[in-house]
Amino acid sequence: MKIAVLADIHGNLTALDAVLADCARHGVDQLVILGDHFSGPLLPFETAERLISLAPTAIAGNHERQLLSQSFHEMGESDRFTCRALAPHHFDWMTRLPATLRLENDILLVHGPPTSDTAYFLETVSAEGLRPATQAEIVTRAEGTDARLILCGHTHIQRTVAFGGGRLALNPGSVGLPAYEDNEPFPHQISNASPHARYARLNGVDGSWAASFHTVAYDWEQAAQIAERNGRSDWARALRTGRL
Structure with a gap:
């Protein structure tokens, strides 16, 4: 069985379509998406239409929760843009997404660590900056679940870590946004240093899973121009370069 693992599309339909085409070329059997599907100054409506039509196995990320629970004035700029663009049936679809989901008995889908959609699982942020999480940190963050394979997103960084x-634990990277900055819990930046769309594939053989990471070229200039038209030069630079 082949499972494609996607995360953090952020309304980048051009990148999503390129990843879906790559999945089709490699005979993927199941599509799994780990949250933050639509939010961003790109094509949230069109991305929602595409995802809903695919009926993927999907969970909510922090942006789905924010779109459903925050008032318009509480939202950040990307969520406000997305809120204005989406239709009622898109919100209905989001309400049905679980925060976590058990798959194939031994696989757990989460956005961040199992208990939070805003904390980082495989990375740690401190006043000194961003670094890979230690084994001890990952073990602590995975407490409460016995899943042998945990699929997470949120940080947009492709990484797999054996622990415990x-x-x-595996993060497939971001389909739609290769770089961003955040101020919580301390100011930091994520920069993948290339504009490619990213995802992972799992191959199941005799009860075990082999994982592979993939980077996919697409028309990121088109996506960057959409971001610029929508007043987000910061996104445009990230989409073009994978840097801030």
Whole structure:
């Protein structure tokens, strides 16, 4: 069985379509998406239409929760743009997304760590900056679940970490946004240093899973121009370069 693992599309339909085409070329059996589907100054309406038509196995990220729970004035700029663009049936679809989901008995889908959609799982942010999380930190963050394979998103960084006696945590990277900055819990930047769309594939053989990471070229100039037309030069630079 082949599973494609996607996360953090952020309304980048051009990148999503390129990843879906790559999945089709490699005979993917199941599509799994780990949240933050639409939010961003690109094509949230069109991305929502595409995803809903695919009926993927999907969970909510922090942006879905924010779009459903925050008032318009509480939202950040990307969520406000998305809120104005989406239709009622898109919000209905989001309300049905779970925060976490168990798949194939041994796989857990989460956005951040199992208990939070805003904390980081495989990275740690401190006053000194961003670094890979330690084994001890990951073990602590995975407490409460016995899943052998945990699929997470949120940080947009492709990474796989073995921990806790044969368990594995995997972040497929971001389909739609290769760089961003955040001020919580301390100011930091994520920069993947290239504009490619990113995802992962899982191959199931005899009860175990082999993971592979993939970067996909697409027309990121088109996406950057959409961001510029919508007043987001910061997104345009990130989309063109993978840097801030």
